[in-house]
Amino acid sequence: MQIIFLSPGWTILSIFVLWPLLQYTAALLCHKFPDALYTERTFLFRTFSFEKEGQLYVKVFRVNRWKHLLPDGSIKRGKERYEKKHLSDFSEEGLQKFLLESRRAELTHWLALPFFWVFGFFAPPMIVFYMLVYAILVNLPCILVQRYNRPRVKRLLERKRRKKG
Template structure:
């Protein structure tokens, strides 16, 4: 329900300023949450049987064909930055860190999805619908990539652990 009426120019400017701020807020929140929240036992981060170890995303959404086009959205800079785009540390610790950051990234995008409703305060209902579509188009691909990658990295980690116990 629109309660703030802005000129078209201010409305457009507000949309362009607010979306990045809201996305950044979701990312900042997820970096403030304790790492203990991001375990595979948490319902959101489980791999479900229908996902077929991530293959659902490869077959239905062809994630492996376009995932390289997505940016690495880490908000940290410098040495603390963890880049998920290219897995470079194949140690057990490195793979565990990747899984943790993958869960954090997924939650960030889930939390960013519902922010579309904020635009209802100062835009007409049709624009709110467009904001919902935008939120889905921007965040869902990132969620799909995390759901696709995590089971594969987990399998790699399990294989690595088995080899080390031999």
């Protein structure tokens, strides 16, 4: 329900300024949560049987064809930054870190989805609908990629452990 009435120019400017701030807020929040939250025992991060170990995302969404186009949205800089775009550390610790950061990234995008409603305070209802569409188009591909990658990395980690043990 619109309670603040801005000119069209200010509305557009507010949207362009607010979306990145809201996305960044979701990312900061997810970095503040303890790492213990990001386990596969957490319901959200389980691989479900219908996902067929990530194959659903290949067959239905063809994730393997476009995932390289997505940016790495890590908010950390320098040595603290963890690159999820290309797996470079294949050690057990490196694979565990990838799984942790993958779960963190997925939660970040889930938390960013509902922010579209904020625009209802100062934008007409049709714009709020567009913000919902935008939120889905921007965040869902990132969620799909995380859900596609995790089972693959888990299999790699399990193979590594079997060889070791």
